[in-house]
Amino acid sequence: MSTTTGSNAPLSQTNDTPAELSPGLVRFKHIILALVLSVVFFLIFCFIALHAYIAWVLSNPTVAPLYSNPKLAKDMNYESVTFHSIDGKRDINGWYIPAERSNKTIVLSHGYGANREETWVPMYDIAHYAHNMNFNVLMFDYGFASQTSKEVATGGKEEKRQLLGAIEHVKQRGAKQIVVWGFSMGAGTALQAGLETKDVDAMILDSSFLLEPDTLYHNIHNQINLPRHPSLEILELLFPVLNGTSLDQIPYNEVKKNDYPFPTLFIHGTRDDKAPYPIAEKIASNQTHPDSDSWIVENAHHELIFREHPREYLRRVSTFLGKLQSPDNAGM
Incomplete structure (x- = not known):
């Protein structure tokens, strides 16, 4: 019996070439x-x-047109006014409600998606209360609420310049004590403006919304x-x-850590679904002015605290405003 080895051994032939795909399968x-x-x-x-x-x-929030005015709503005499934003780039329209022989003025800063009337607050009731407290009142529209030359909303970047223009306007009209009363983004705008002005004597901040x-x-x-x-x-x-x-461009970190030189009253609800109340608590906790205060209202909603607790709301605001130094005695 013999075997074949070495180079004489038969080799099995295998085909290593892959099968080609048909053109139809490739396609x-x-x-x-x-x-x-x-x-x-x-x-x-x-x-x-x-x-x-x-x-x-x-x-570009949808904003309803103005439907009334201070005279029709609350029998308050008023003037229609136009003033410039602090940088002079925009004309702002509003209403000035004069009080008798008063050099104290409250500037109302409305929220996002609303105009100066902000019916759900309701702003006419706030203006009427302030007027009865012998404050002049300025109600105005931010650019995004303008009925004549609407602009985009900027979370406070441009709105603070418009608010600073409002503050300058009432200052030029003889205001010796200026209080900014803001709601929602109008409160957040007030906090941004407060970083840049020395003309504000106090702020009331309801449901503060700070864009961050x-x-x-x-x-x-x-x-x-x-x-x-x-x-x-x-x-x-x-x-x-x-x-x-x-x-x-929104100085939210600076706002959240700033200690403002004037008294502030923070009002906020725990069921606020637009501006979580811990942010307001944080900012309020930074304030060292002896007359600063905060009121965190259990189960209250965004910008509806006055509607839900009107008597306690006005009591706290009255107490806060009552602590302000009379402008006639300032510097004495």
């Missing part, structure tokens, strides 16, 4: 890949477009369940395009 794979990529890009486009729509809506990443996402999440990231990053890229304002 099918390309079609599937194209469809998958199209769906992915379409979903990305829709996701970004949704955020662009949200940013546009937030920048946390409150922005909180309000969006209340309406639609979007992920925090990358939603915030996308919105931060879109806002400068749609309203010319970056969140970095």
